[in-house]
Amino acid sequence: MARNAARPIVKVRSTAGTGYTYVTRKNRRNDPDRMVLRKYDPVARRHVEFREDR
Template sequence: MTRRNEVRTAVTMRSTAGTGYTYMTTKNRRNTPDRLVMRKFDPRLRAVALFREER
């Protein structure tokens, strides 16, 4: 269950390659207020791609 004022929140990471593939992860809002950018494997592309946080 998610509480209203949690420090760690769930975020959706969407591939910038345009495949529409997403990952779910959590981040600490206090330590990283900016959008996350990660390099992760995109199975539809069959390669590593940049994933950016969606809002």
């Protein structure tokens, strides 16, 4: 199966400054802006915002 160009793989980086990243997919048609997720940062040991890194 070919990968869908509408759902690219993106890295989301922690805003806590720890350098921790998650890798996920997003639908470019529905969410053309940069993705912001609230996830757990194990280095900071708390939930923080993760912003899409390009």
